[in-house]
Amino acid sequence: MLLKPEGLRRLCLARDLLREPREASPTIADLAREVQMSPFHFIRRFEALFGVTPHQYRIQARLDIARQLLAAGRHSVTDVCMEVGFSSLGSFSTLFTRRVGEAPSVYRRRVRTMVQVPGTVPAALIPGCLSLMGRLPSSAFADPGRSFREA
């Protein structure tokens, strides 16, 4: 599929709108109108471009923001749930647990205990290339042909 610059710009706009946690989140039909595509084409093009449907993208974006807020440690799980636009604490917890691998309360306790320098991002949110390499076993850096156990 070939996407012209205008199409790319519109779909990026839709992506930004999907990420904003708002009381009244725009429906997929609203967004399709906003970017001047039919709902069918909007969903299809969005998925081809970003690898997930608009709905999946919104859920993922909300969970990402939830992780940041929980890591900052200044909000309760209930506050975070409301802040990112979930109306039910139960569905938020279930979804968070399924995607992140632990309940929001457990995640909050774990990442909060890390030492934080003011003005920096919590270490749990920095899975940068170098920090990943720093935590690899030393054997990972030996001759890969012989000593590295391929996953």
Added chain:
Amino acid sequence: MRIKLTSIMVDDQEKGLRFYTEVLGFRKKHDIPVGEYRWITVTSPEGPGDVELALEPNANPAGKAFQEAMFAQGIPIAAFEVGDIAGEFARLSAQSVVFTRPPAPAGPVTLAIFADTCGNLIQLYQRT
């Protein structure tokens, strides 16, 4: 000093691994769990064999902001060399890959740009 490893940020490592192997055709070299994330690298079957591309999670908000801004501006974040750019364009298009620029000459190379479904635009180039 030599260049052995480079990396690209992906918004979802599992999705990234699928795209870079199943769609692009790279081979998985390492896949090691590291906390919540994974250390994933791929290599090209066309070589050079010891140069690895790491698929890094973009969980750092700063990385995400950078990635999204580059994407929205239509700027590719990496470039791969190909031998037959028209053939790659046809092959990837058949797999629903979105191109923002079809193959077109640009001086000494022919360029094309596609979206990797993980938040990046990637440039393909063929020397002419």
